[in-house]
Amino acid sequence: MRYLALCLALLLPAAAPAYAQTQADAPAPAATPSDAAADAPSSGLRDFCADRPGRATPPCILDAGHIQVETALDDAVFQHNDGAHATLSTYGATEVRFGITSTLEAEVAWAPLVVDHERGASDRTGVGDLSVGFRAALLPPSGDGPQVALQAFVSAPTATHGLGAGGWAGGARLPISAPLGKSLSFGMxxxxxxxxxxxxGGTHEALIDAVSLSHAFGKLTLGVEAWGAFDDDPSHQTYQATADLTAALMIDDNLQLDAGGNFGLNRATPNAEIYVGISRRF
Structure with missing residues (x-):
């Protein structure tokens, strides 16, 4: 169960994503900018860009005066090794983004239902931590070239039954993206x-990085990612790594459906995480 608890500590604050990112971090997901909306929306807004799917956060900023709601309908993390058979499921983890100016947005994320199931033990059911953050563009967000942003967040210990990070936490990200052609894009x-x-008792640092490539095929965008995390816990340092697949489908200029899978590359990482979600701009 230590590895699932570590996932809660690293991913739920990122919900960012993800990452309510299990992408609960929160994760983080990768969130790949939706190149599927290749043409500018008729509304005059920037191309639709959601933090999900995936763990690589895009640097895009929501248009001022608009709200975007991004929800993980179902997110399941599976840990089956060393005799442990556990599943951590998150339902309805939602991030709400608020466009403040053309270069600044605010973000709030929370997981209303988290279920920790371990074979041979009673299930734990509760809510997740609440995450609040801001994202600021460091390069013009409306440009066609590389984009960079700075994102900072803090996670409040609102989780119940030990289903959160265990106290106040926080972090900072530097989302980066660059076009590699008409339909191919890079993110880090x-x-x-x-x-x-x-x-x-106390806190420590964790270092995380995600690198992504995505390709748009009309309204469908497919992506691959590599994700890694180093957790410098005084009692036991942990390295985690995954290879990830993402898919996002634009229904219209303001609505996206997505799905993805993250697959563990070492024994310290859960075997797999599978999720589906939806994002809507208002």
Missing amino acids: TPEVDVVRNADG
Whole structure:
């Protein structure tokens, strides 16, 4: 269960994503800008760009005066090794983004239902932590070239039954993206987090990075990612890594459906995470 608890500590604050990112971080997901909306929307807004799917956060900024709601309808993390059979499921984890200016947005994320199921033990059911953050563009967000933003967030310990980070946490990301052609794009999200120690006392640093490539095929965008995390807990340092697949389908200029899978590359990482979600701009 230590590895699932570590996922809660690293991912739920990112919900960013993700990452309510299990992408709960919150994760983080990758969130790949939706190149599927290749033509500018008729409304005059910027192309639709959601934080999900995936763990690489895009640097895009929501248009001022608009709201975007991004929800993980179902997100399941599976840990089946060393005799452990556990599943961490998150339902309805939602991030709400608010466009403040042309270069600044605010973000709030929360998971209303988290279920931790371990074979041979009673299920734990509760809510997740609340995450609040801001994202500021460091390059003009309306440009066609590379984009860079700075994102900072703090996670409040609102979770119940031990289903959160275990205390106040936070972090900062540097989302980066660049076009590699008409339909291909690159993304990277280096991140530094302050997370709770496993023994419950004090905090330590965690270093995270995600690198993504995505390709648009009309309204459908497919992506691949590599994600890694180093958790410098005083009691036990942990390295985690995944290879990820993402898919996003634009229904119209303001509505996106998505799905994805993250697959563990070492024993310290859960075997798999599978999720589906929806994002809507208002």
